[in-house]
Amino acid sequence: MRTLLVTGPGGSGRTTVAAATALSAAREGHRTLLISADPLDALGADHANLTLRALTPGDAFRDDLLALQNRAGSALDLLGAGRLDGEELTPLPGSDELALLRALRDAGQSTYDTVVVDLPPAPRALAVLALPEQLRRYLRRLLPPERQAARALRPMLGRLAGVPMPASWLYETAARWDTELAAAQAVIEHPGTTVRLVAEPGPAGSDAVRAAATGLALQGLRTDALHANRVFPDDTADLWLSGLVAQQRKTLAEWAQTYGDILGTLPHLGRDPRGADDLAALGAPAPVAAPAPVPWRVVDALADEGVLVWHIPLPGAVREELGLIRRGDELVVTSGTRRRIVPLPSALRRCTVAGAGLRDGELRVRFAPDPDLWPRTR
Structure with missing residues (x-):
């Protein structure tokens, strides 16, 4: 399976480019899954070989909290606590990230040829991609798996030490979380997974690309494409646009020196892309074989x-x-x-x-x- 993680600075058009990439892969005959938390109106009607999955963090958060409430029902009743209804629950900060990790985990267990993931803007995307490794490290430090071997001795050790010992369900929950996080981490670190950066050429885009490329490499992830998006044509007669064109050309020349092998340009259509024809006009390339990893x-x-x-x-x-x-x-x-x-x-x-x-x-x-x-x- 080939997985493409698409991110870039906010407002750079990463969602549109992710949709164009997924559509290009589907038209080449790849069974393609597109995952996004943003509306994908630009795609228009359904397309052969292309499946859309819209992230719904609110639904997942509500189901998880209600399941936890049911499991702890006897303790809540003993304390006289009131039960929460599903209709009154709204997602908390962090639920978007967990929904995305679950989508990656599920994608790793699917039969699609290509998975295109529309990630959040670059700073948040880097935090999400690092989350499985970080959380698994925390779990190993707080609840070392090897201590589960003493499960039968915990009640006796608790009486001897005079302090309560962690209950079995706590270790079981930690083990389940570790398994789910490991599945998402396996997709992120898979040899067939790469990142595509999308940015408008200019000073702000240049700074964002440099920070994102370094952050991705620090996490051990490979960037296989840098899409310079909304590039104006050279032959413009508009004096106001000519200044933007010169600025874009200067940034593109700098990117060519630094990212020459992976740099590609996507044209400015003069409008927001809508429908399959506009997405095809962008020319976002379909995925090719993943480049060889550059290991530590x-x-x-x-x-x-x-x-x-x-x-x-x-x-x-x-x-x-x-x-x-x-x-x-x-x-x-x-x-x-x-x-x-x-x-x-x-x-x-x-x-x-x-x-x-x-x-x-x-x-x-x-x-x-x-x-x-x-x-x-x-």
Whole structure:
């Protein structure tokens, strides 16, 4: 299955481009699923091979809360608490993100050839894509799975310690959440999953693209296309538009140097795209084979110095915005407002950080073997 995650700055036309991409894939014969939380009026009528899934976070939130209320019914009755009706429930902040993760989980279990996901604007999209990994890490820290082996001993341990021990249902709930989050994470990290950025060429779009590209790379995600959207034609006679055209051409030249292999332009139609013909006129390409991943890799690049180097691709990163902290067997990498905590490879856990540097879009972290932990050679 090929999964395309479409995002970009707010107002850049990402929903329209996601719809055009899905329609292009469907017309090439791919069984295509388009997931979006926004209205998809631009698509018009139904199309062969194309299925739409509109996210309804309110419905999912209501069902979950009512199920929890039913499970805790006896305790609520004992406390004299009043029951909530489904009609009075409205979604809370965060329900949109959870609905999107569920849609990704369900898509991973489907039989579609292509899944196109209209993500929120770039900053929120990055937070959503990082959520499964982050939440699973929190669950492992708060409720370690290995402690479930002592389930039969918990009542006795509680009496000996004089404090209540976590109930079985708490571990069961954590395990269920971990399973669902792992399914969504598997789709996000699948080799066939890539991101397509959509932005209008200009100073604001350029800053947003740089931040998004770096944030996606920090999360280990691959960007396979940058769509410069709403590009004006060169041969305009309008003096007011000529200034915008010059600004767009300057940004496009900069993007060509940085993102030349993945850069594509989509024309400004002079109107908001409506219907299949307008979407086809945009020329958003159908998905092709996913590019090979660029892994976070450890290489013995300085063997003569006895140093291991961890290469972390961070295109567009700025040296002054980078941060690096070693915490036990984990490395905390910060770029701007984005942060990721990753476990160290086994070889590096027996090393100490010897330095780091940013070169050619890569953060290169040097590790020196710890004599107290590294096997001695004869």
